[in-house]
Amino acid sequence: MSAAALQLDGVRSGYGEAVVVRDVALDIRPGEIFVLLGKNGMGKSTLLKTVMGFLPILAGTVRIAGEDVTGRAPYHIARRATAYTPQEQALFQDLSVDENLRLAVQDDGRRREGLARVGEIFPFIPQRLRQRAGTLSGGEQKMLLIARALMTAPRLVLVDEITEGLQPSVVQRLAAVLRAERDRAGTAMLLVEQHVAFALEVADRYAVLKLGEIVDRGAAGDPGVERRIAAHLSV
Amino acid sequence: MSKAPERAAALPAVLRAGAGRRVDARALVVGSALALVLVVVGPWILPDFMVNNLIRAFLYAAVALTVDVLWGYTGVLTFGQSAFFGIGVYAVGLIFTHLGFGVEHALLAFGAAVAGAVVAALLVGWLAFYHGASPLYASVVTLVLPIVVTQLLYSGGTFTGSSSGLSGFDSFSLELDGWFRIAGVYLIAITAATWLFVKSDAGRVLVAIRENEPRCEYLGLDISRIKIGLLAVSAVVASIAGYAFAGVQMVVAPEYAGFVFGTELVIWVALGGRGTLIGPVIGTLLIDVSTAYLSGNLPFLWKLVIGMAFVLVILAAPEGVGPLAGRLLRGRRDRAAGLVPDLRPIAGSGVTEPVDAAAALEVRGVRKRFGSLLVLDGIDFTARRGELLSLVGPNGAGKTTLLRCIADGGERSAGDIAVNGRSIERRPPHRCVGLGVGRKFQNANTFDALTVAESIRIARARVERPSLWFRAAGLDLPQAALRVMQATGLDQQLGTRVRHLSHGQKQALELAMVLSLEPSVLLLDEPTAGLTKPERTLIGQILVDLARGHGLCIVLVEHDLDFVREISSRVIVLHQGRIVLDGTVAEVVDSETVRTIYSGVRA
Numbered sequence: 001m002s003a004a005a006l007q008l009d010g011v012r013s014g015y016g017e018a019v020v021v022r023d024v025a026l027d028i029r030p031g032e033i034f035v036l037l038g039k040n041g042m043g044k045s046t047l048l049k050t051v052m053g054f055l056p057i058l059a060g061t062v063r064i065a066g067e068d069v070t071g072r073a074p075y076h077i078a079r080r081a082t083a084y085t086p087q088e089q090a091l092f093q094d095l096s097v098d099e100n101l102r103l104a105v106q107d108d109g110r111r112r113e114g115l116a117r118v119g120e121i122f123p124f125i126p127q128r129l130r131q132r133a134g135t136l137s138g139g140e141q142k143m144l145l146i147a148r149a150l151m152t153a154p155r156l157v158l159v160d161e162i163t164e165g166l167q168p169s170v171v172q173r174l175a176a177v178l179r180a181e182r183d184r185a186g187t188a189m190l191l192v193e194q195h196v197a198f199a200l201e202v203a204d205r206y207a208v209l210k211l212g213e214i215v216d217r218g219a220a221g222d223p224g225v226e227r228r229i230a231a232h233l234s235v
Numbered sequence: 236m237s238k239a240p241e242r243a244a245a246l247p248a249v250l251r252a253g254a255g256r257r258v259d260a261r262a263l264v265v266g267s268a269l270a271l272v273l274v275v276v277g278p279w280i281l282p283d284f285m286v287n288n289l290i291r292a293f294l295y296a297a298v299a300l301t302v303d304v305l306w307g308y309t310g311v312l313t314f315g316q317s318a319f320f321g322i323g324v325y326a327v328g329l330i331f332t333h334l335g336f337g338v339e340h341a342l343l344a345f346g347a348a349v350a351g352a353v354v355a356a357l358l359v360g361w362l363a364f365y366h367g368a369s370p371l372y373a374s375v376v377t378l379v380l381p382i383v384v385t386q387l388l389y390s391g392g393t394f395t396g397s398s399s400g401l402s403g404f405d406s407f408s409l410e411l412d413g414w415f416r417i418a419g420v421y422l423i424a425i426t427a428a429t430w431l432f433v434k435s436d437a438g439r440v441l442v443a444i445r446e447n448e449p450r451c452e453y454l455g456l457d458i459s460r461i462k463i464g465l466l467a468v469s470a471v472v473a474s475i476a477g478y479a480f481a482g483v484q485m486v487v488a489p490e491y492a493g494f495v496f497g498t499e500l501v502i503w504v505a506l507g508g509r510g511t512l513i514g515p516v517i518g519t520l521l522i523d524v525s526t527a528y529l530s531g532n533l534p535f536l537w538k539l540v541i542g543m544a545f546v547l548v549i550l551a552a553p554e555g556v557g558p559l560a561g562r563l564l565r566g567r568r569d570r571a572a573g574l575v576p577d578l579r580p581i582a583g584s585g586v587t588e589p590v591d592a593a594a595a596l597e598v599r600g601v602r603k604r605f606g607s608l609l610v611l612d613g614i615d616f617t618a619r620r621g622e623l624l625s626l627v628g629p630n631g632a633g634k635t636t637l638l639r640c641i642a643d644g645g646e647r648s649a650g651d652i653a654v655n656g657r658s659i660e661r662r663p664p665h666r667c668v669g670l671g672v673g674r675k676f677q678n679a680n681t682f683d684a685l686t687v688a689e690s691i692r693i694a695r696a697r698v699e700r701p702s703l704w705f706r707a708a709g710l711d712l713p714q715a716a717l718r719v720m721q722a723t724g725l726d727q728q729l730g731t732r733v734r735h736l737s738h739g740q741k742q743a744l745e746l747a748m749v750l751s752l753e754p755s756v757l758l759l760d761e762p763t764a765g766l767t768k769p770e771r772t773l774i775g776q777i778l779v780d781l782a783r784g785h786g787l788c789i790v791l792v793e794h795d796l797d798f799v800r801e802i803s804s805r806v807i808v809l810h811q812g813r814i815v816l817d818g819t820v821a822e823v824v825d826s827e828t829v830r831t832i833y834s835g836v837r838a
Contacts, residue, residue, distance in 0.1 A: 015734075015735050018735060039767050039770075040723065040724075040737045040738075040739035040740050040743075040765070040766060040767065040770070041724070041736065041737040041740050042737075044737075045737060045738060087738045087765070088679075088738065089678060124631070135605060136631070137630050137631040137632075137633075137634075137635060138630070138635060138760075138761075139631065139794075140630050140631050142630075143630070161738070161764075161765060164761075164764045164765055165630075165677065165761055165764055165794060166630065166794060167628075167629050167833055167834070168795075168796055168833065168834040169629075169833060169834055194739070194765060194767055194768075196768065230768070233767045233768060234769050
């Protein structure tokens with residue numbers, strides 16, 4: 001049995017004295033797409049930041065592909081073939097589209113191959129390599145962010161609200177794109193989503209976070225799953 | 236909908252208990268009293284040498300305080316406060332040398348010191364803080380100021396004493412003890428007043444400017460005016476310190492107005508801990524006095540000792556000595572966050588202008604270029620009051636750019652825009668707010684260092700002048716803003732720092748802030764991104780109420796077509812910088828055009 005792509009045990013973290021994530025345990029297999037759902041401020045983004053090493057971990061362990069990376073620096077975790085696309089702007093605004101991609105993938109051959117791949121999903125990217133990233137529209141920046149993550153050929157991707165600000169037709173294609181990428185490269189994915197329909201379409205399994213704890217989990221295809229999730233998200 | 240006032244009244248007592256009129260009033264009174272006692276007793280127990288040094292240090296510390304307010308709180312790094320000190324110094328030196336000493340001449344010199352500082356500050360402020368000036372540019376201007384003043388003094392010949400300055404003039408016949416107490420009381424008074432000011436509601440505006448200047452402008456605050464006013468007051472404080480300094484020393488020299496001194500002030504503030512007030516004061520006193528002592532006792536070693544102390548501070552306490560001492564004294568407790576005002580819903584004027592069919596928003600032939608790229612190509616539409624107009628279109632169609640053009644008169648390359656019948660001309664954002672425009676940005680655009688309640692108060696600052704001395708116990712805000720906060724739970728997190736909010740909550744907070752402006756034309760760029768479906772629905776209802784019930788004209792950029800369908804009265808489709816469709820929801824959302832270029836939903 002191969003090691004889990006991401007394994008969390010009793011993970012607890014937060015900001016200063018405020019504990020935002022409490023005793024979260026998760027197990028994501030290689031090639032599995034897992035989605036975290038929940039209302040605002042329940043700790044979803046905080047959990048991703050903790051996995052990535054941007055926040056100090058108060059208790060518990062984080063394992064990536066079997067290796068204990070608890071408390072390691074973000075660059076160390078990124079080198080374990082983990083890509084992260086945060087919710088807030090994470091592009092180098094003053095660099096061109098091309099330069100943003102070069103920073104993620106230095107090897108020319110791999111970048112050309114990756115560019116051809118993401119160009120099919122987001123045709124504007126290969127067409128506008130020289131444009132400054134800061135002058136792209138909000139949705140285009142989001143797409144570039146996803147493209148950059150996918151081009152690194154990661155084993156594990158952490159994605160925070162990928163669909164925010166994207167036009168509906170792109171969101172639809174995206175679900176297919178992510179599943180195809182998983183089938184092609186066996187990438188494991190941990191997504192945070194508010195777009196429940198998209199989440200259930202793309203994911204294999206889901207978990208709902210409430211006040212930092214997992215209160216529900218299951219397979220995305222379970223019967224009645226939409227109603228269960230809606231109940232968790234209602235005000 | 237009478238639920239809102241009930242909810243506000245039902246705020247937990249824990250939250251209300253913290254609502255204080257004065258901030259840490261006891262700490263301020265006790266601290267000032269203690270300092271006053273030391274200043275009165277000081278001359279009797281300290282050696283003359285020390286008394287003399289402390290007079291200078293007190294006056295320098297008052298100037299350092301102004302650097303802290305400008306840099307630490309407002310984010311304006313300034314090297315120029317020495318120039319204002321120099322103006323006070325030379326007001327005394329010139330008048331006492333050339334006209335002689337006398338009561339009337341002392342008053343004249345005082346008037347000259349104050350007036351000279353104000354005039355110089357207004358001039359420099361006008362140069363440094365015009366709309367759109369970068370912070371670096373402003374810093375460079377403040378650096379140029381002392382250089383220019385010094386050059387003027389050098390070239391003044393015998394009138395200014397050139398490089399050797401002026402000395403040997405008569406001055407006040409006051410003992411060192413008296414000067415010590417005057418300088419000490421001056422420093423205490425300035426420190427206490429500044430302390431009250433920075434902790435007050437108006438003081439929070441300074442932090443908001445430091446944190447996010449564009450957001451402040453789009454909340455209708457005239458940043459240039461605030462900064463220029465602040466610079467003028469700080470210039471007077473520094474100039475009066477210079478006046479006293481020359482009065483006691485009876486020697487004036489160009490160095491006191493120079494940029495070396497201006498830079499030293501910045502270093503003292505940094506070492507003491509910028510943004511703490513007490514830190515820079517203590518830092519200045521310690522450094523100035525110890526420098527004087529060491530240079531006398533260890534003439535060859537003192538620079539090494541001082542230098543090593545600096546390095547130690549930078550290594551051990553990069554934020555400065557003040558914050559370090561503060562943490563040791565009272566732990567990491569976040570006091571300001573505990574101050575939570577009561578929310579008081581007000582009716583919310585909605586639109587106060589006479590009700591007529593006039594267009595709330597007219598956009599005629601608007602074009603926008605970025606270099607050779609034409610992002611908007613001749614946009615024409617008119618929106619009436621009570622309309623909820625959704626703007627949809629593929630990513631990169633120019634939707635955000637169009638909103639920006641409506642909210643900032645300086646943005647468009649061609650065309651006209653009128654709000655409530657008045658052309659926005661080339662008005663900067665804060666004056667467009669005055670016409671009734673409220674804009675919510677695409678990415679949550681908030682003040683990370685402030686609390687939720689403080690952010691709302693900043694948004695109300697245009698309508699209700701914030702107090703210069705205390706935190707008001709109540710916070711008036713329009714019903715609509717309150718309802719957004721209740722829908723997203725923000726009303727229960729008034730004391731939470733914004734940086735600790737989730738992305739979706741920041742979005743909701745920004746929406747509440749924009750609604751607090753009571754705009755008549757509301758521009759919303761994906762206001763519900765990051766919110767859950769139930770939260771979206773609630774906010775959708777609030778927007779519909781605002782449009783139908785209060786006659787607001789709302790322009791909404793949104794990708795969620797279900798949301799658009801539920802709430803819009805009209806939809807405009809933008810594609811490659813042009814309007815390709817304009818009509819009712821039924822006409823537009825299910826049209827073939829939208830399907831092919833945008834939603835991709837197959838029938």
